[in-house]
Each structure stands twice: as structure tokens, then as C-alpha cells.
Amino acid sequence: MKQLDAVQAIAINTFRETVRDRILYAFILFACMATIFGIVLGSLSVGQDVRILKDIGLSAIATIGGVIAVFAGTNLVYKELERRTIYIIFTKPVSGWQFILGKYIGLCLCVLVMVAAMGGFLALLLSLQTGAFQGGDFSQPICELTQQIGLIYLELLFVTALATFFSTFTTPVMSVLFTVSLWLSAHMGDSLIELGKLSQNPVISTFLQYLFWLLPDFGGLTRIRAQLLYGRAPDGEVITYLMSYIFAYIILILTFAALVTEQREFT
Amino acid sequence: MADAVVETTNLSKDLTSNFLRRRARILDGLSLSVCKGETYGLIGPNGAGKTTTLKLLLGLIRPTSGSVTVFGLPPGDKRALSRIGYLPENPYFYSHLTAYEFLDFVGQLFGLPRAERTKRIKELLALVNLTGPQDVQMRKYSKGMLQRLGIAQSLINEPELIFWDEPMSGLDPIGRKDVRHILAELKKAGKTIFFNSHLLPDVNEVCDRVGVLNQGKLVGQEKISAISNNGSYRDLEDYFLSVIESASRESSQAAGESAQVS
Numbered sequence: 001m002k003q004l005d006a007v008q009a010i011a012i013n014t015f016r017e018t019v020r021d022r023i024l025y026a027f028i029l030f031a032c033m034a035t036i037f038g039i040v041l042g043s044l045s046v047g048q049d050v051r052i053l054k055d056i057g058l059s060a061i062a063t064i065g066g067v068i069a070v071f072a073g074t075n076l077v078y079k080e081l082e083r084r085t086i087y088i089i090f091t092k093p094v095s096g097w098q099f100i101l102g103k104y105i106g107l108c109l110c111v112l113v114m115v116a117a118m119g120g121f122l123a124l125l126l127s128l129q130t131g132a133f134q135g136g137d138f139s140q141p142i143c144e145l146t147q148q149i150g151l152i153y154l155e156l157l158f159v160t161a162l163a164t165f166f167s168t169f170t171t172p173v174m175s176v177l178f179t180v181s182l183w184l185s186a187h188m189g190d191s192l193i194e195l196g197k198l199s200q201n202p203v204i205s206t207f208l209q210y211l212f213w214l215l216p217d218f219g220g221l222t223r224i225r226a227q228l229l230y231g232r233a234p235d236g237e238v239i240t241y242l243m244s245y246i247f248a249y250i251i252l253i254l255t256f257a258a259l260v261t262e263q264r265e266f267t
Numbered sequence: 268m269a270d271a272v273v274e275t276t277n278l279s280k281d282l283t284s285n286f287l288r289r290r291a292r293i294l295d296g297l298s299l300s301v302c303k304g305e306t307y308g309l310i311g312p313n314g315a316g317k318t319t320t321l322k323l324l325l326g327l328i329r330p331t332s333g334s335v336t337v338f339g340l341p342p343g344d345k346r347a348l349s350r351i352g353y354l355p356e357n358p359y360f361y362s363h364l365t366a367y368e369f370l371d372f373v374g375q376l377f378g379l380p381r382a383e384r385t386k387r388i389k390e391l392l393a394l395v396n397l398t399g400p401q402d403v404q405m406r407k408y409s410k411g412m413l414q415r416l417g418i419a420q421s422l423i424n425e426p427e428l429i430f431w432d433e434p435m436s437g438l439d440p441i442g443r444k445d446v447r448h449i450l451a452e453l454k455k456a457g458k459t460i461f462f463n464s465h466l467l468p469d470v471n472e473v474c475d476r477v478g479v480l481n482q483g484k485l486v487g488q489e490k491i492s493a494i495s496n497n498g499s500y501r502d503l504e505d506y507f508l509s510v511i512e513s514a515s516r517e518s519s520q521a522a523g524e525s526a527q528v529s
Contacts, residue, residue, distance in 0.1 A: 002378035003378075005375050005376075006376050008375065009372050009375030009376055010376075012372075013361065013364070016363060016368070020363045021363075083359045084357075084358075084359050085359060085360060085361060087353070087355045088355070088358075088360065088373065088420070089376065090326075090327060090343075091325045091327065091348060091351065091353040091355075091430075092348060092377055093346075093348045093376070093377065093378070094376055095345070265327070265328040265329060266322070266327040266328065267282060267322070267328055
């Protein structure tokens with residue numbers, strides 16, 4: 001249990017550090033303003049105001065959540081090195097995996113709070129829009145919204161793990177580039193397969209196929225999110241598979257990050 | 268050596284520059300041992316390799332060649348680290364934390380129970396005279412206050428072995444006197460202390476033995492009592508300068524001879 005004490009301490013410290021960063025609140029404010037803009041856009045449509053508000057609100061949560069995960073994640077280890085606070089950690093009985101896990105959990109908690117805050121604001125606007133406060137039934141839409149935000153958070157957990165991994169061995173700028181590239185490529189798995197089929201060259205075709213298997217694939221996540229948007233609840237089995245897939249990837253990435261940290265010299 | 272808490276044999280460290288991949292020898296064949304209960308001061312000019320030595324002892328970096336043990340264990344071993352207190356040079360801590368939060372964080376890294384942490388934090392804040400600003404975020408601290416806090420965090424686990432890198436740096440004369448007092452108390456409690464410093468009067472006052480490091484080599488090692496008693500040197504400063512000068516003379520002679528041979 002002592003080992004988990006260190007993980008908890010590092011997680012709380014990372015959470016405090018990220019939450020006390022004022023830039024974060026500027027991002028949240030931006031997300032809220034973008035969501036409010038959804039009301040204006042919705043009012044221009046014919047009977048689609050709720051749908052537009054929901055779409056824009058969810059996009060704002062996904063984008064701002066992603067920005068927070070990428071920028072905070074890619075600075076996670078680099079900042080410790082730059083400020084030399086890493087000496088304080090690794091001169092105590094703390095292993096690489098405890099450090100990485102603590103940092104990751106701390107940042108995920110912060111992202112959770114931010115996503116929940118933005119989600120709460122969107123729910124409030126939606127309830128005002130649908131007249132839920134005047135006695136309308138709001139349980140079904142809130143359930144769908146929670147599921148959609150849950151899927152966004154699931155993806156952000158993966159992005160945070162990627163950013164944490166890259167931050168263990170490269171500069172923040174390079175980490176941002178690598179993280180965003182991999183994140184985007186995770187949404188292009190189907191395109192890779194299609195490209196492989198179209199290619200006349202068997203080497204390129206095989207290479208693209210291997211690349212597809214190597215890179216994470218978020219095609220399933222996108223499909224479920226689209227289903228939810230049209231009010232269709234996804235199959236429980238699919239959700240379980242998707243969660244297992246993403247968590248397996250996260251564990252793999254964090255294991256690599258811990259190995260890199262363990263091998264590193266802190267000059 | 269019997270009772271040796273810290274032992275290095277022919278310890279060397281090369282560092283490679285990032286850009287040209289040029290290797291530079293930072294530490295060259297360092298052999299020393301520090302006994303239980305001893306206060307050892309490692310002194311030397313800037314860039315002599317003092318901080319590198321401490322990093323090697325703590326396992327933050329790995330040796331290029333040679334061996335090092337702390338409590339008979341390899342450097343960086345968790346069992347050894349749990350018995351060590353370390354103060355880095357020019358400590359930069361988490362500016363978003365208060366002194367109390369920071370010490371609590373460090374205590375948790377050692378796995379100390381909450382009640383013990385609370386007790387130790389109170390004692391340590393009083394020891395380093397930081398009880399007033401304990402709830403102020405560290406971003407508002409002066410260099411001296413950060414140094415005091417650094418000293419406090421290095422003692423949270425009641426370490427048997429203390430590694431301090433320039434503990435007097437950034438402190439005013441009163442602060443230095445306080446640190447000397449803390450060192451004296453720790454010495455009385457039988458702790459083994461290993462520290463780097465530029466401030467020779469302070470080293471003279473608290474150390475049992477000193478080692479002089481110059482250009483990565485240990486060029487002299489002597490007991491403080493022997494320096495002051497044998498009459499060859501006026502004081503520690505005189506000893507330090509003589510040792511450095513003779514080492515520089517020898518190295519320039521050796522460089523001249525190797526140039527003639529080639």
C-alpha cells in the first residue's frame with residue numbers, strides 16, 4: 001500500500017498544479033462561450049435548435065478537453081525536468097511507474113473535472129432550451145448526454161496517455177506534434193485500409209495494413225458517438241469491447257512511458 | 268572500509284553534449300568512503316564535479332565506470348533512498364504549493380502515515396523558522412525561504428544519511444548560522460552528513476573531514492583536525508588553495524609531457 005501512497009501524492013500534486021493554472025479557466029470560458037453561440041445558431045434553424053446546441057456543445061467539450069489533455073500532458077514530465085523538481089521525486093523511494101501513474105491519474109482527474117464542468121453547463125443550457133425546468137421530461141436527454149460525454153472522456157484518457165508518454169523523452173513542441181498526429185491517425189483507420197486496397201503496389205498495401213494494426217483505431221468510438229447523436233443506444237457488448245481496447249492501449253502506452261522514465265538519467 | 272555508509276571506487280562519469288555528441292569527463296576515478304556518523308564536506312571550484320558526485324550517489328545518473336554503494340546497496344535502491352535526505356542545489360519546488368502542502372507531499376513519497384507527517388511538518392517548520400508563511404504559496408518565497416524549506420524536506424523521513432548540495436547558498440548570515448546549528452544537532456544525533464559547499468568557513472566549522480575535487484578528480488582529502496593542527500596550513504582556505512594549485516601544476520606538467528611525447 002505504501003507504493004500507492006506515492007502514486008496518490010503525485011496524482012494529487014499534479015491535479016492541484018493543473019487546476020491552479022489560470023489558463024485552464026480561459027479555455028473553459030471559451031468552451032462555454034462556444035456553447036452559448038450554439039443557441040444563437042440554433043435559433044436560425046427550423047426546429048433543430050436543441051440538436052445544434054448539443055452538437056456544438058459536445059464539440060466544444062471534445063476540442064477544449066483535447067487541448068487541455070494535449071497541452072497539460074505534453075508538459076507533464078518536461079516541466080518537472082525544467083524546474084528540476086524531478087530531483088525531489090527520484091531521490092525518494094519512488095519508481096518510474098509510480099511517477100508516471102501518479103502524473104497520469106492527476107491529469108485525468110483534472111480533465112474529468114473540466115469535462116464535467118463543461119458538460120454541466122451544456123446540460124443547464126439544454127434544460128433551459130427544452131423547458132425541462134417547466135416540468136418537461138429531461139431524464140432521457142440527460143442520460144444520452146452523459147453517455148456522449150463519457151465517450152469523449154474515454155477518448156481523452158487515451159490522448160492524455162499519449163501526451164504523457166511523449167513527454168517522457170521529448171520536448172513539449174515535439175510531444176504536441178506526435179500526440180496530435182497519432183490522435184488524428186486513430187480516426188483514420190478506415191482510410192488506411194481503403195488506401196491499401198486502392199494501391200497497386202503490394203508493398204505499400206501490406207505496409208498500410210500493418211500500420212492499421214499498429215496504430216490505435218477509434219473508428220468504433222466515432223460510430224457509437226454518431227449512433228448516440230441520433231438517439232440510438234449502443235450495444236453493451238460493443239461498449240465493453242471499446243473500453244477494453246482503449247484501456248489496453250492506455251496500459252501499454254503507460255508501461256512504455258514508465259520504462260523510458262526508469263532508464264532515464266536526470267543530469 | 269568498515270562502517271562505510273558511502274563508498275565509491277574509481278568512479279567516473281562522462282557526459283555527452285546533445286548537439287555534437289562530444290564526450291566530456293565530468294568525474295575521473297573518484298574513490299572515497301564516508302563512515303557512519305561522519306560529516307564529510309566535498310569542496311571544489313565551480314564545475315569540479317561535486318553535484319555530479321551527489322547525483323551518482325543518489326542514482327539520478329549512472330556511472331560510466333567504477334562502482335558506488337550507499338548503505339552497501341547500489342545507488343537509487345529504494346531501501347537506501349528511504350534512509351536518505353537530499354537537498355538539491357538551488358532548490359526549485361512546486362510554486363503552486365504552500366510549505367505545508369509541499370512537506371506533506373514529500374512525506375507521502377516516503378510513505379509516512381498522516382499523523383507522523385503532521386507531527387514532523389510542525390517540528391520541521393519550527394526548526395527552519397518557517398511557521399509564519401507555511402500557508403503561503405511558494406511562488407511568493409524568497410531564495411532563502413526556499414532554501415530553508417529544502418532543508419526541511421530533506422529531514423522529513425528522519426534520514427540516517429544526509430546529502431546536501433550547497434546548503435548555505437542563498438542564506439543570509441543569520442540563516443547560515445541557523446543551518447550550522449541544524450548541522451550540529453544532526454551530527455550530535457549521529458547522522459552521517461555528506462555535503463558540497465563553497466563556503467569554507469562553514470565547512471571548517473561543521474565537517475570532520477573534507478575532500479577537494481578539481482576537474483573531476485579528488486586531489487586532496489584530509490581531516491579538519493589535521494589541517495588545523497599540523498601547522499602546514501593556516502586554515503581550510505589555505506589548504507584548499509594549496510591543494511588546487513599543486514593539482515593544477517601537476518596536470519599542466521602532465522599535459523606538457525604528453526605533448527612532448529607526441
